[in-house]
Amino acid sequence: MLSRRQLIQGAGAAAALAASASVTVSWPRLALARGLLTDYTLDEVTARALAAAKAAGATYADIRVVRRVAESLHTREDHVTGVGSSDSYGLGVRVIAGGAWGFAASARVDGAEAERIARLAVDIAKANAKVVRRPVELAPVKPVTAAWQTPLTRDPFKIPLAEKAAFLLAINADVMAVPGVKFCTSSFDALGEWKLLVTSEGSRIEQEITRIEPGYSATAVDAKTGEFVSREHELPPSQAGWEYVEGSTLRADARKIGEEAVAKLKAPGVTPGKRDLILAPSNLWLTIHESVGHSTELDRALGYEANLAGTSFATVDKLGTLRFGSDIVTLFADKTSPGGLASCGYDDDGVPTGRWDLVKKGLFVGYQTTREQAAWIKEPASRATAYGEDFKAFPFQRMPNVSLAPGAADKGVADLIAATDDGIYITGNGSWSIDHQRYNFQFGGQMFHEIKKGKLTRPLKDVAYQANSLDFWRSCDMIAGQREWVMGGTLGDGKGEPVQSNGVSHGCSPARFRKVNVLSTNTRGA
């Protein structure tokens, strides 16, 4: 990113450019320095938008001014293959008129455009209101003026590109030094999201969220058989700065990852059947995401996502009565965990974030809601899960961090393995798929180790586990303690039409699940 000074220095050339291109000339509107320094002219933009919406007949309005920046670096073997950065900026106005939502957005951020967009949003709301069956009601929220920022020490956008590239290429070199490894790719992505939310109820909230995702993958090939496998590092993305990369074992693990790719290639295939599984957090987070995170979205349970992602087995009539998991299973939602990809101070409805239970001691007790949705289940307040991915995205219910509470006893994965007679220990993510009501899922992994009589014996390959979500959670009989509780996560949680992307993390300790259906995925030569 460039500093304000650099932008101003270029103004002369910019004027010449504008004259020849016949495009609108305006000044940079946003300071890019860390420290939440918005341009004062935005106050005029937001005020004009809200006044225009009110004058046009809106009973509620909010405006979000959002900038998203991204930087990516990709390599393979001994060279960089791509260096890119992107920057999008604009405003979105959301209104309620006649009991219906209206929304419009523009990449032009000035007072006149904000007024035009606000009026357009009201027109759209009125058109939608003609057949409203359930007028929108918003749960109350106390107006605030607030700011929130990702805690970090090394802004990833300010780390020199050469330093980041050297880091990745050094990893590749270590991976490629392992005999049998033929390919290696690595990458680093940084995402910055800055947003200002101003509502007709008097809130003014400014937030800056920084997320990063480093990673690499080794591919081993057996020249004789033509067989190949890949092994990815399991470090998850995080809401953090470059210090997260430096403090990780990414670099130190490079040789081990290459060796494990080779070991996996040579490993015997799994024998299908019912097995006890011990799932590491690097694998289990995604199972939580798909089977718990998505099934407890209230809009999905009520049919609002029926045309794309589907509905849910966790219907409203089962709230408080459905036996979701065994007694030791407590799953909680939260948007405050440090490093959690969905963590922030306030959601896009302007509601302060918090933590609550979805499943308590095995019982289904909670949903994810927004201000609009709280009334649907007669709750007095929103759970603060509204989110729109950028300025042109309509904010709607998006998944908070959803995590499995650690076990009460101070057990570790070694204790779980020691207690298991015939099982498989799975780490990392492979393939994943779940049905449109979140019952039937199938997951792979990165590494699979056979457990016999309380001991890890040998690596396996071609493993997938398939289960019904409820059977799976009810079969959980051991959860390691707080000491081994870590978060995994994704930047690519998709929902809605058009699909919007959400970053979300899921914490857990290693856990054991009894008699799960294990498949062999080897159809080579079939």
Place this chain on the structure above:
Amino acid sequence: MLTEPQARKLTAAVLAAGKKLAKDAALSVSMDSGRAANTRFARSEITSTGDVDDTTLTVGVGFGKRHAQASTNQTDAPALLSVLQRAIAMARLAPEDPELMPLLGPQKYASTPPGFDRATAELPASARAEAAHAAIAAADAAKVDLAGFHDLRGAATALANSAGLFAYHAATGVSFTCTARTPDGTGSGWGQGYANRWSDLDTVAAAKVAIDKSVAARRPRKLDPGRYTVVLEPAAVGDLLYFLVSALDARRADEGRSFFSRQGGGTRVGEQLWGPHITLRSDPASKLMPSAPFDGEGLPQRPITWIDKGKIAALRYSRFWAEKQGQRPTAAPSVTELAGGDATPEALLAGVKRGVLITRFWYNRWVDPQSILITGLTRDGVFLIEDGKVVAPVNNFRYNESPVKMLKNADALGKDAVRLATADGRMRVPALRTHEFNLASTSDAV
């Protein structure tokens, strides 16, 4: 949306400004400009709408073998200058990339049928709302709930570079998908449509397919998992075929990490992998699926037959890999079409003693790239076929299957290929009948 003269002027200005900042740079600029508008409905009412006009400019800068790109959605002068400076600064710092190819010079592009329709590009929100209301009214009459998405795009793509290349293409596309569910929660159906012109899209017909199917799918019978003869409707065929199309890459095959790798080295091009009734093509001049005559790099699109009467006939070569292997580079295909056969829908069923009719698949994911093994689930209409007739709705299934085998075991293809909204209109496929399809486990989902 910027017109061709506006795009030419804007991209030329960016290149000129870039030249001033870095004389020795190889510069390229790509522009995507246009309107994206949508109406979403669920539980039989409109739930959200969107309408935005946006222009994204991506600037590519190369110094020798160093390169970087940066993009912005702001077209005012300071933003353009900023994006240039950003790309230049990053390119200077980037390590060398031995695979970087020189910029393409001016290209000759084939003329393709127009895919742009002004009335579609300017369609007001009220027209989308009326289409949604008409579909909802049909659902109300049948006493089912309807959820859907009506999406409209009118956009132009332009490319220009300091070696003299310029390309521009504008297109409109409009899609309508909807899912009907019966109030008792036991039946679900789905319908779809895609067209370049809004006037060619029959949204009510798509809704009626979804509604009728949901009613027919009510109270499904239990059917065990197993290997079945299946009749796959076009959406289901497209869902699986997508993975095979994405594997048509020469480099991965040459590197020994693809289904198309030949044991001992090289690719399987030329091998008869399927029956003579399987042909897969890309043609940018297709009247039924017009597309841009160039890809994102500016390479001209040309008609390509990937699978020719069952023989794997071509794989995609990037410019770098083509040069290395002494091959002609291939533009990334923008459209693909699986040739239809001569079977009517009734004829596809007629040959089935006992089998399953599948509407579409969901949550399809790679399991094993070596065999193109994919997993996913059926949804929105699964029916038991006995003695050539649909006899009852049945439960959903998880499948673990490969599109390679789907085509290998296919013995009949439908005569009417359909353009798929799920592939943004870029894929046109027929229904087909295939055997030994692995429906691996049942799913309780409706």
